[in-house]
Structures are given as structure tokens and as C-alpha cells.
Amino acid sequence: MGRVATARRWARHSGIRPVAEVTGSWLATRFAPGWVRRNTAPALHDFVSCGGPLAGSAQVFLTRLGWAAAEIEPLTCEYEDVARRLAERYEATDLAFPARFGVEAETGFFVYAATRLLTPQVVVETGIADGRSSFFFLSALERNGQGTLHSFDIDPRAGGLIGDHDRWRRTIVDRAEPEAAFIAALRELGGVDFFFHDSDHRYLGQMVEYENTWPLMLPDGLFASDDADVSRAFIDFCRARERRPCFLFDNRKITGALRT
Numbered sequence: 001m002g003r004v005a006t007a008r009r010w011a012r013h014s015g016i017r018p019v020a021e022v023t024g025s026w027l028a029t030r031f032a033p034g035w036v037r038r039n040t041a042p043a044l045h046d047f048v049s050c051g052g053p054l055a056g057s058a059q060v061f062l063t064r065l066g067w068a069a070a071e072i073e074p075l076t077c078e079y080e081d082v083a084r085r086l087a088e089r090y091e092a093t094d095l096a097f098p099a100r101f102g103v104e105a106e107t108g109f110f111v112y113a114a115t116r117l118l119t120p121q122v123v124v125e126t127g128i129a130d131g132r133s134s135f136f137f138l139s140a141l142e143r144n145g146q147g148t149l150h151s152f153d154i155d156p157r158a159g160g161l162i163g164d165h166d167r168w169r170r171t172i173v174d175r176a177e178p179e180a181a182f183i184a185a186l187r188e189l190g191g192v193d194f195f196f197h198d199s200d201h202r203y204l205g206q207m208v209e210y211e212n213t214w215p216l217m218l219p220d221g222l223f224a225s226d227d228a229d230v231s232r233a234f235i236d237f238c239r240a241r242e243r244r245p246c247f248l249f250d251n252r253k254i255t256g257a258l259r260t
């Protein structure tokens with residue numbers, strides 16, 4: 001079933017009509033046709049009905065995503081060293097973004113451990129800020145000895161914690177039309193093993209990224225989104241595909257993920 005047909009089916013089910021039909025929003029029409037703009041946050045009930053109980057730790061989240069506890073456990077020691085090195089970077093760096101922009105503790109371990117366990121060739125993250133999540137991705141890729149992180153942001157100051165890294169491709173997209181630049185760059189990559197959204201958390205910003213990245217996801221990959229609690233986009237996206245994601249409830253935010 002095509003994307004628009006899926007959106008129409010979902011819209012019939014939810015009683016809300018697709019935005020392209022209702023408002024003609026240029027963003028939805030161009031990049032996520034058929035999707036309705038819904039900026040309300042989901043309720044706890046939505047997470048549970050869509051994905052089951054929320055995981056309270058990265059370890060539980062990773063086991064629900066299919067990895068064995070015995071594979072995850074040894075990574076906690078590695079991660080302590082990574083976190084120590086990151087703390088040193090923070091000391092030595094003039095930060096350009098508020099600390100609250102960075103991924104939280106359990107999400108940071110999830111990013112590191114999932115990258116170690118998946119051994120991806122192509123990782124895509126949107127939203128760099130100072131580079132906290134980028135540091136976890138790159139530390140894991142370094143340890144894997146393979147793979148490249150492609151990170152996208154609209155702010156040229158992004159990535160101060162990283163500087164240069166031979167496994168890192170940082171792209172600063174035009175903030176006037178970031179979606180077009182992101183989609184063009186994505187298509188150049190071909191396939192994606194691990195996708196992590198952490199950029200524009202408005203409904204259409206999230207949906208545009210999900211809709212355009214999903215068709216490029218490779219088998220056995222990982223499709224994840226930080227701030228799945230800020231708009232209903234991740235839940236709507238999974239429901240439209242009849243997929244049951246897993247959710248991690250970190251200190252104050254919810255990360256969602258699906259194996260592909």
C-alpha cells in the first residue's frame with residue numbers, strides 16, 4: 001500500500017484527515033504527503049497501547065530490541081571509559097548549546113551499546129548540538145573499527161565536542177529549507193543501518209525525517225527517535241505501519257525504536 005493510501009487509511013481510522021487534503025501545508029505536501037499536522041503530545045496510554053510497557057533502563061530497552069543481556073553486560077565497562085573521556089571533553093570545550101539539549105544518561109548508553117551490537121556501516125543522526133550523542137556513536141564506531149556517522153544540523157556551531165574525526169561526516173543544512181537538503185544527502189547514502197532522530201521535534205519535522213529515511217533502512221537495522229514524547233509523530237508512524245516499537249523512558253524524555 002502506498003504512503004498516501006496508508007495515511008488515508010490511518011486518517012479514516014483516527015477520524016482526522018490528512019493535512020495535504022485539509023490545509024495544503026507546503027511542508028507536508030512536499031516531504032510527507034498525506035500526513036496530518038498534530039502538535040499535541042501523546043499520552044502515557046498511547047505509548048503503552050502502541051508499544052507495551054516502557055523500559056526504565058537502556059539494558060531492558062536493548063533486550064526488548066532483541067539483544068541478549070549477556071551481550072549487553074560487557075559494554076557497561078566500556079561505556080564507563082567513554083563517559084569519562086566525554087566528561088574530559090566537556091571540561092575542555094566552550095559549549096554553544098544548553099546542556100539539556102544532549103541525550104540523557106540511559107539514551108547515551110543505548111546509543112553506544114546499540115552501535116557496538118549492530119556494527120553498522122552507515123549511521124545517520126539528525127540534531128548534533130554540541131555533539132553528545134555524536135561522541136557516543138563515534139566512540140562505538142571506533143571500537144568496532146568500521147562504519148561512518150553522518151550527522152545533520154542547521155547550526156554551524158554544532159559538534160564542538162568532536163572537532164574532526166575520520167569516521168564523521170558533519171553536514172550543516174540550510175536552515176531555510178533543511179528538509180530538502182537532508183533528503184538529498186540521504187539519497188546519496190543509499191542504505192542506512194542505524195537512524196537516530198534528535199533534531200526538529202515538531203510533528204512535521206519528525207514525520208518528514210521518518211518518512212524519508214524509512215524506505216532506505218537496511219534489513220536488521222535500527223530506527224530510533226529521541227523525544228518520541230514531544231509530538232505524536234513516532235506513534236502515528238509506527239501505527240500506520242502496524243509496527244510495535246519499544247520505548248525507553250529516560251529521566252525526562254522518551255526514546256522510541258524499531259528493528260527493521
Ligand SMILES: C[S@@+](CC[C@H](N)C(=O)[O-])C[C@H]1O[C@@H](n2cnc3c(N)ncnc32)[C@H](O)[C@@H]1O
Nearest residue numbers: 102103127128129132133153154178198199200
Ligand atoms: C536536541 S539538540 C541535539 C542534541 C544532540 N543529539 C546531543 O545529544 O547533544 C537539537 C539540534 O537539532 C538542530 N536542529 C533543529 N532543527 C533541525 C533540522 N530541521 N535539521 C537538522 N537539525 C536541526 C538544532 O540546531 C540542535 O542542534
